[in-house]
Amino acid sequence: MRPRLLVENADLQSLSTMATPARARYLVNAGTPEDACQALSWASREGLPVQVVGGGSNLIFCDDFPGLVLHMALRGKRWEAVNGDEATLMLAAGESWHQSVLYVAGAGYRGIENLALIPGTAGAAPVQNIGAYGVELSDSFISLLAWDRQAGEPVTLDREDCRFGYRDSLFKHEPERYLILEIRLRLSRHRPFELGYGELAQWFDGRTPDSPLEVAQAVMTVRRRKLPDPEQLPNTGSFFKNPVVTVAQWEELRDQWPDMVAYPTDGGVKLAAGWLIDQCGWKGYRNRTVGVHHRQALVLINHSGGNGKQVLELARRIRDDVLERYGVLLEMEPGVVPSACGLGSPV
Ligand SMILES: Cc1cc2nc3c(=O)[nH]c(=O)nc-3n(C[C@H](O)[C@H](O)[C@H](O)COP(=O)(O)OP(=O)(O)OC[C@H]3O[C@@H](n4cnc5c(N)ncnc54)[C@H](O)[C@@H]3O)c2cc1C
Numbered sequence: 001m002r003p004r005l006l007v008e009n010a011d012l013q014s015l016s017t018m019a020t021p022a023r024a025r026y027l028v029n030a031g032t033p034e035d036a037c038q039a040l041s042w043a044s045r046e047g048l049p050v051q052v053v054g055g056g057s058n059l060i061f062c063d064d065f066p067g068l069v070l071h072m073a074l075r076g077k078r079w080e081a082v083n084g085d086e087a088t089l090m091l092a093a094g095e096s097w098h099q100s101v102l103y104v105a106g107a108g109y110r111g112i113e114n115l116a117l118i119p120g121t122a123g124a125a126p127v128q129n130i131g132a133y134g135v136e137l138s139d140s141f142i143s144l145l146a147w148d149r150q151a152g153e154p155v156t157l158d159r160e161d162c163r164f165g166y167r168d169s170l171f172k173h174e175p176e177r178y179l180i181l182e183i184r185l186r187l188s189r190h191r192p193f194e195l196g197y198g199e200l201a202q203w204f205d206g207r208t209p210d211s212p213l214e215v216a217q218a219v220m221t222v223r224r225r226k227l228p229d230p231e232q233l234p235n236t237g238s239f240f241k242n243p244v245v246t247v248a249q250w251e252e253l254r255d256q257w258p259d260m261v262a263y264p265t266d267g268g269v270k271l272a273a274g275w276l277i278d279q280c281g282w283k284g285y286r287n288r289t290v291g292v293h294h295r296q297a298l299v300l301i302n303h304s305g306g307n308g309k310q311v312l313e314l315a316r317r318i319r320d321d322v323l324e325r326y327g328v329l330l331e332m333e334p335g336v337v338p339s340a341c342g343l344g345s346p347v
Helices: 033-046 097-106 198-204 212-226 247-256 273-279 308-326
Strands: 006-011 023-030 050-053 059-061 065-072 077-083 086-092 141-148 153-158 178-188 235-238 262-265 268-271 290-292 299-302 335-337
Touching (some): 023 033, 033 050, 033 141, 033 178, 059 308, 065 178, 153 178, 198 212, 247 262, 273 308, 299 308
Parallel strands (some): 023 065, 059 335
Antiparallel strands (some): 006 023, 077 086, 086 178, 141 153, 141 178, 235 299, 262 268, 290 299
16 A cells, blocks of 8 residues: 555655755655554555654755655654653654754753754764764763664664764664664753863853753853754755774874874764865865855855756766865765765776
8 A cells, every 4th residue: 555645756855955856756744653654665565765854954856766865854852761860852754953952951861051053853863973162962871762674663772872973873784774763862850961071161160050951051152063954954964974084094194294284083083074175175166056165164055046966076076176185085975865876986
């Protein structure tokens, strides 16, 4: 049986914050787990490829998709356990992440206030273990409920199962396997605030904030100063991950480029991709359709009606320039749909 709510030849442009034009052979806007699972079973019976989409803030549509796009619109949130100062919150996959942060912080619970204003849905947050200002989703994560497409059954995955890393998780390594239906977070009224990150540290200047909502509001102000709003200037946030190099590599780079911005991290040194791109002269670059943001070199912008191929061509040129100058290969953060479009091998 065909899924409820099936749309044929659907326009995808409004489903991605980069707003590139593309169509899907089929689209389902799933409002319940049953809608979502039924659509997946149907696609599997029909032998169709499936692309799951939340808020589309970490995806670039670069061509028409020949299968089913499953848009996760499941709503709902529930406090499941409130135990003294600790609480467990369930968020359905389609809940807005940012609105959930405000809801939690407004209720006086701490843990995710630094992640305010990150676009997208709660269900996508574990996929790249979203992070900002020294905090990652994994710091508050308990577990999630997913539909295991391989086994054809629901499964609960805890923090360890999800194998979280820097912008990384199990779901990036097995992209076709799990459909995340809901996530569970542990929050606390007394967890210390994380205010060590430069701009937040400056904002509070040694003062203890009155509430998690105050921290969330400070994060929003700081972010708005430097990151373009996708509603005004279509973009997908950071386009490249900050590359991690070995200490030996870093020492060689530092000898040649003493100003290079870098931070120690587990297993090496993390370079600031925005700095590398800026030094190659790309900040503020703009052609007829696409460009690089004038304040943040890590953000690629679709200025006026650019398509996915134009965005990826610009990204490829930036990546190749950085590789040639610094010998460091930048890796894209957003996914590309269909995946075959990609950036291709370096020159
Ligand atoms: C202006 C801007 C600022 C940003 N800032 C940050 C930041 O500070 N830190 C950060 O980490 N990220 C940031 N991002 C990236 C992005 O917001 C996050 O990656 C976010 O979690 C993506 O959520 P989404 O719902 O839009 O996911 P989508 O873009 O729709 O999907 C992303 C991936 O997750 C998969 N997916 C989505 N939902 C599900 C589900 N229910 N089950 C299984 N797989 C699913 C998709 O298939 C895709 O592979 C920013 C983006 C923008 C545009």
